[in-house]
Amino acid sequence: MELLNILSNEKFVSGQKIADILSISRSAVHKRIQKLRRRGYKIQGEQNLGYTLISKPDALFAEEIELYFEPGNPAVNKILYFPQIDSTQIIAKDLGSKGEDEFTLLVAEKQDCGYGRLKRNWSSPEGGIWFSLILRPLLPPDRIPQLTFVMSLSICKTIERMFKVSPKIKWPNDVMLSGRKLCGILTEMSAEVGRTNWVVLGVGLNANNTLPVFLKKVAISLKSELGLAVNRPSLLSTILTNFKKSYAEFCKKGFGIFKPEYNKRSFLAHKKIKVNTGERTIQGLFKGIDGDGYLLLQLNSGATEKIVFGDVSVMR
Numbered sequence: 091m092e093l094l095n096i097l098s099n100e101k102f103v104s105g106q107k108i109a110d111i112l113s114i115s116r117s118a119v120h121k122r123i124q125k126l127r128r129r130g131y132k133i134q135g136e137q138n139l140g141y142t143l144i145s146k147p148d149a150l151f152a153e154e155i156e157l158y159f160e161p162g163n164p165a166v167n168k169i170l171y172f173p174q175i176d177s178t179q180i181i182a183k184d185l186g187s188k189g190e191d192e193f194t195l196l197v198a199e200k201q202d203c204g205y206g207r208l209k210r211n212w213s214s215p216e217g218g219i220w221f222s223l224i225l226r227p228l229l230p231p232d233r234i235p236q237l238t239f240v241m242s243l244s245i246c247k248t249i250e251r252m253f254k255v256s257p258k259i260k261w262p263n264d265v266m267l268s269g270r271k272l273c274g275i276l277t278e279m280s281a282e283v284g285r286t287n288w289v290v291l292g293v294g295l296n297a298n299n300t301l302p303v304f305l306k307k308v309a310i311s312l313k314s315e316l317g318l319a320v321n322r323p324s325l326l327s328t329i330l331t332n333f334k335k336s337y338a339e340f341c342k343k344g345f346g347i348f349k350p351e352y353n354k355r356s357f358l359a360h361k362k363i364k365v366n367t368g369e370r371t372i373q374g375l376f377k378g379i380d381g382d383g384y385l386l387l388q389l390n391s392g393a394t395e396k397i398v399f400g401d402v403s404v405m406r
C-alpha cells in the first residue's frame with residue numbers, strides 16, 4: 091500500500107528513500123518492487139534516479155481502491171479481492187452469517203456464477219465492477235429495501251460528478267444510462283421479527299467490460315457510452331465513500347431525506363408503466379416514490395396505489 095503511494099506521489103524515488111520511509115532494507119524494497127511487477131505494474135529502475143511508475147494494471151486490487159479513500163477515513167473496513175470467483179454475493183452472505191464485521195467489501199474481477207434479482211444470471215466478465223458489501227444496520231427488516239435506493243443514489247451522484255453524464259434510477263434496483271441498464275443492485279439479508287442480522291448489498295456496474303451481444307439492446311457500459319475506459323478503482327472508491335456518508339445519514343434520519351434527490355433522477359418520471367408484483371400485473375402512471383421508498387402508481391381510476399415490490403416495465 092505505502093509503496094504504491096510513494097511511487098504514485100513522486101516521479102523518481104530512490105531505493106534508499108523507499109527503504110527509509112518504510113523502515114525496511116534495500117533488498118526488501120527490491121523484493122516488493124518485483125512483486126508489484128509480477129502483478130502487472132510497470133516500474134522502471136534508473137541507475138542514478140531510482141524507481142519510476144510507468145503504468146498500472148486495470149485491476150481492483152485492495153491497494154488500488156484504498157489509494158482513493160479520503161486520508162484517515164477509509165470507506166470500508168476490510169477488502170477481500172478475488173481475481174475470479176463464483177459470486178461475491180454468495181461468499182459475502184456466508185461471511186455475514188458467520189459474524190463478519192460491517193463494511194467488509196468483496197470485489198471480483200470476474201464472476202462465473204454472478205446472479206441478480208429473482209436469481210437471474212448476471213454477466214460478469216473482466217472489466218466490470220462486481221462487488222458485495224456486508225452491512226449490519228440496527229434497523230428493522232422492513233426498512234432494508236431502502237438501502238438499495240441509498241446505494242443507487244450514491245452511484246448516480248458519483249457517476250454524474252466524475253463523468254458529467256446523467257444516469258437515472260429505475261425503481262427498484264437499476265441505474266440507467268441513455269435508456270439502458272448500467273448497473274443493478276441486489277439486496278439480500280437475514281432477519282428475525284423486528285431485527286436485522288446482516289445485509290449484503292451486491293452491485294454489478296458495467297464499467298470497462300464488453301457486453302455480450304444479447305444484452306446490447308438493454309444494457310450499456312460506461313466505456314461504450316464515454317468512448318474510453320474509466321479508472322475503476324477510483325470510481326469504486328468514490329462510490330463507497332459517498333455511500334458510507336449517506337448510509338450514516340440514512341441510519342440516523344431515515345430515507346425521507348433522500349426522496350427529493352431520488353425522484354429528481356427517476357428514470358420512470360411521467361411514464362406509463364406496468365408493474366408485475368409476482369401476484370398480479372398493474373398498469374398506471376408513475377408518480378414517484380414516497381418517503382418509505384414505495385412506488386406510487388396512479389391507476390386509470392385516478393386512485394393512487396403504493397407498490398412495495400415488483401418488476402417494472404415502461405409501456406410504449
Ligand code: BTN
Pocket residue numbers: 176177178179180201203204205206207208210212214219220221222263264273274275276292293294295
Ligand atoms: C440485478 O440487477 O438484478 C442485480 C445484479 C447484481 C449483480 C451483483 S455483481 C456482484 C454481486 N455478486 C453477484 O453474484 N451478484 C451481485
